[in-house]
Amino acid sequence: MRSIQEIETRGHSLRVCVDPEPEQEGRPTLWPSVGEYPIYDPFLYTTMTTDDERNKRFRAALSQLAPDKRILDIGTGQDLLWAREGLQAGARHALALEVIEDAFHKAAANLPSFDPQDRITLLLGQSTHLQFAPRADVCVAEIIGSLAGAEGAAAVLTDARNRHLEPGGLVVPHRAVTLAAAVRLADLLPEQPVAFAEASVPYLRSIFDWHGAPFDVRLRVENPSASALLSEGAPVEVLDFNGDLQTEQRTTTRIAITRPGHMDGVLTWLNLWCLPDEAPLDALHMKTNWATIYLPLFDNPVPVAAGDVLELTFAATLSDDGVHPDYHLSADLHTADGQQHHATLASPHHGGSFRAHPIYQALFPQAD
Ligand SMILES: C[S@@+](CC[C@H](N)C(=O)[O-])C[C@H]1O[C@@H](n2cnc3c(N)ncnc32)[C@H](O)[C@@H]1O
Structure with a gap:
């Protein structure tokens, strides 16, 4: 079940698709990604x-x-x-x-x-x-962040190493990596609507109030169904806080599809090391406040089979605040029947388009 809530943000009236079911331990839920905005509360x-x-x-x-x-x-x-x-x-x-x-x-x-x-x-x-x-x-x-660099760690810690730390000083955490795998959003939220959790709506409003207008916020999926993944996770963003730390980066990765299904985007999650030789925190497989982030690519789900290849370019560039990254994705899906499907996504920290992708059109429906 889902309902429509009207919210007011800085003179804009918005309709938001909401899942009124109370959040339950382990149940998948959809939130806006909140950590990269100055809206923290108790x-x-x-x-x-x-x-x-x-x-x-x-x-x-x-x-x-x-x-x-x-x-x-x-x-x-x-x-x-x-x-x-x-x-x-x-x-x-x-x-x-x-x-x-x-x-x-x-x-x-x-x-x-x-x-x-x-x-x-x-x-x-x-x-x-x-x-x-x-x-x-x-x-x-x-x-x-749930996307490792989303809270500005690369720019902030580059500056800290240059201006605030003694030569040879060390940073905790040591390393953060964002992994990405092929998915379909509906499979991450089985038997429930693609709608924001009711408890997340005040945060959505705070993000839009802070920016001054609505935009296509990143989508945080808590407790995604693990069986939804159509591939292994591949590293797409690497932050070495005590090594060669880049404030902007771009990787191209070939992700092999491992089982049949439909894909419309990628799911990303964090691996985090506080010390170099420990087993990392894995935000997909462990109970932690970091969740996964779903990034939409194809307008409609594309059928895939084992052996198909998703060629994914994932780039982080600094936004106009000089700290928080904007993310840019470009994907080419090569399927066994010789077809190639292309999609791109701009996921800026703030601003940019609103209701650009069908998923955002469904989450923010217009009247009629
Ligand atoms: C993820 S919370 C962590 C809070 C607490 N340190 C903890 O670990 O439980 C990040 C906090 O860092 C603050 N913050 C982020 N970037 C900052 C910066 N460059 N300078 C000062 N505060 C910052 C945010 O406002 C927020 O309170």
Whole structure:
């Protein structure tokens, strides 16, 4: 079942297709991707502070790297989480930065109880605009997206390595990779409508209010049906935070279809390493706050069979804010009968088209 909700955003009246079913543990749901916008609230922060798969990896890295060091926590949030954990692990001092005013004020109010010995310095602002001394030895920044680079980690951590870290200083996390596989959206959400979860509608409105107009937001699929994948996952975005970190990148990958079905887009998900030699967090197979992102390509589902090949070019370029990437996809599907199907997708961080693809036309239906 689905219903239509009218929302108002900055003078625009919009119709949104909503799934009114309450969210249940393990049930697939569709949300806008929220992490790359300054709309964090206590609910979103709590999904992170309670994410054990994530937190144990960051903690293990800090316990190895933080003792006796000055640490820099970029994007500390309302809970000053990694600044506090860094001190707990033996750091000498933590400098914590937060760009969202409301989260900063909540953190500032909690600071005396969190840090009675005055070893955390909290600053309001975006790390790329702030100047301070001395430099840190270790930078911890959980600004990783469901599409790994979507929250601006490449530009922010390149800047942090250049201006905020001592030469030879280290970054946590160590590496993030986005994987992509061929799928059909309807198979990710079996026996339910392609519609936004009701609880996600206020976030959708916040994203559009923040930008000033609606646009085709990235689609976050929680608990996708794993049997929907038509191929293995292939790496399409690689961020080596302690290595050759690129603020813009482009890869072309040949993805082999492994079973028959229909495809209309790709599903992407995160693999994350906080330390180089650990087993990565895998956002498709583990219970974590990171979800998968569905990126639509073909207007109509295309039949595929094992042995067909999807040639996928995946590019990240910096948006006009100089931090958050716009993503650009170009796909050629080569099927066994000799046919070739071509599709492209522009998925900007903000702005761009609205209702460009049939999936967005269905999610934002016009009257009549
Ligand atoms: C994914 S949340 C993580 C919050 C907390 N550190 C945690 O791990 O639970 C990212 C936070 O980083 C902040 N942020 C993102 N980029 C930033 C930057 N360049 N400078 C300061 N804060 C930033 C966001 O506003 C948000 O509060």
